[in-house]
Amino acid sequence: MDDGGEWCTVKSKHSRNESNKTKESSNRRRPNKSSTRSGTSKSKSDVRPRRKSQAATATTAIGTTTTSAKKIDTTTAATTNTQNPYHLPENADDSNDEDEEDDVNDPINDPVPPYHTTIMTMCPLPDCLSDRPFLDTTALTDHFKTDHKLIFKNLHHMYMALDPYLKRWGELLRSKPITEYATPDSTDSDVYIIDPRKCELDQKLRTEMQRHALDEVLNTQQKERDGPAKETRKCLFCKVICENRTALFKHMFGEHNFNIGLPDNLVNVNEFLDLLESKLIKLQCLYCEKTFTSAPVLRKHMRKKKHFKIAAKNRQYDKFYVINYLEPGKNWEHFERDNVESDDEKSDASNDSWAEWDEEEPEVSMCLLCPETESSPQEAWQHMEKKHGFDLTRIRKQLGLDFYKTIVLINYIRHQSSLDRCFVCGTTVEDLSLLEKHLDEKKCLSQPLDSNAEFWKDPKYLLPTYEGDPLLTGFDDDSDIDEEEDEKEETK
Structure with missing residues (x-):
């Protein structure tokens, strides 16, 4: 299959809920690293204790990183593990907390197959021997080619309507042989390719399903403009409460340089914001998607690395951008990269980029x-x-x-x-x-x-x-x- 390109996401294992394992692994390694850096053995009172309960985890999360830190109320400690770390009090100085483990590779840098994304679907093709669901698109396309000798050209164009598209082809291939619709692969005559440029029916199916998906997402976005978009919501990175979504995105960009592209290009905005906040609650960086051991470490990492943006390679975000439903083969990452200035330029201009927000500028209109x-x-x-x-x-x-x-x-x-x-x-x-x-x-x-x-x-x-x-x-x-x-x- 020649679906080579830039679309990809972090490996599915990083999108699963494995934050506890990461934290425990990091916690086990930390005492050895500390003693190595110091060159001397530490007394029991100097060594950081392992976390043994949710209360201890929450205590660490709000900054009590040494044995000399003040104790906090146990009721508060037991509940902070479900709160956004940016909404917790910063009782400890982040700069005095331990640095993130730089010897661990960022998940965002892990190599992944092209056009890879997580799914859960069964093979709809007739006479299929597989009785297990496929959890990612790479495994699914490999299955089509290996077990059914079939390739769907540019299947990633249909990711927003994948299940109905494949179900429809399953029905068609039950009534007629594959040779009625597909052409032999030039490199392997045993493999057939369904190509919308050569199969009129496939092109028609893709157009209809794409238009249906686009109509649905535009209807959803229109409803959001009249409802959820006007509701108040707290900023992801501070305790400021914004009166509506426009004010929220303006605040997060102006005050925190948080870049999610063009807000008008978003759909299912509340679900999108809930997803981002859930990652912060699990102490996961939004950009590199590395999981940390405490809230101060996460805050320090994101500020130091300027990771106030979402992971461009994570296709989990594709469904929240209208551009993915609009132009087959071009996702939100391409759109924003082509039309928005670089992150470095944003960072340099962050201090005054919103200073003259209310000042009208001439917009020559034809x-x-x-x-x-x-x-x-x-x-x-x-x-x-x-x-x-x-x-x-x-x-x-x-x-x-x-x-x-x-x-x-x-x-x-x-x-x-x-x-x-x-x-x-x-x-x-x-x-x-x-x-x-x-x-x-x-x-x-x-x-x-x-x-x-x-x-x-x-x-x-x-x-x-x-x-x-x-x-x-x-x-x-x-x-x-x-x-x-x-x-x-x-x-x-």
Whole structure:
């Protein structure tokens, strides 16, 4: 299988709950290392005792790392093992705590097969002798090739809809032989390849399932915008409580330089944040995914190494990024790497990157229907309404467009205009400057848009036609429109 590439995750053993084993192993090694560094034998009172209970673990977690540290309330100690270490009191100086074990390789650096991710699925192919579930995609693809002489080309493109995709192929291969759909491998004639570029049915299945998965995740994200996104939540790295998700991500980036990419690209945000916090509770670094023995050591490690970001190789995070449902073969890691500045640049600018957050800067915005530009998207929308009679707010109300359908409409019009084409009737003019005349003469803008047109369903229009188009973020969202209407009603 030629699925070579950069997509991978840390080995599945690191994503399992083995933090206790790691802690015990580290604890057993520590006294020997201490005596080696000192060169002399220690008295019993000088040697750090082994952890024997949850209370002792919690005591270590809040900073009592020597026998001279003050004792804490046992009730508090017994419960801190289920709390975020960044929400615990820092009674001890982190700088005086022991360093992490540098001789242990970071799990993030471990080699892994390409496109490897953890799953749990049974082989759906007919006459399969395997009666055990497959726990990762590497084992599954090896099984297909070895036991069934079959390769699914670019199977990683379907990871977001893997089970229904394979189940469908299992049904198809029960009714017809594999030779009806697949072509022989050029390097091994006994192996067959199902390639969407050569199998029309496979391409159709992938498109339908990808679109279904995308629709589901966009519906979920829209519901989140109206519900969970407006709830309060405590910062992962301090005790500040933010009033909504926008404020939370802004705070974590500005105060802690925590980089998760573009917040608008996230879905199932509460589950995502819960996952990150569970890793911190298990004393696991979010980036290198190494597990530590105490909260102060973890805090010191993440601050010293600047590991306030998620592991780029861990495909466990793929399901939380809309880009994975949008472009087959391109995941959130590629998207963020291509569009966001380097982490070093972020670190250098972290002190003042949010200092002028509320200060408005000019955003030159081009009209959708003519070559004219305005100094802000708001002025561009006003220009389109006054000069062309194009009222986006009215159109959204007439068609009942949510946030994502509005994005599709803007990108579709922008794409058609870039081709000097009328977005209503499809007529092509010689130059964009002539489009305005065509719209006036043919009265195109007075014609209602077809709510069943194919472009509404085309996922490519969720991506901007022009990179960084200000119009995509410069329109009033549904909540803003509703609030304005409520205010008008109250004043009447």
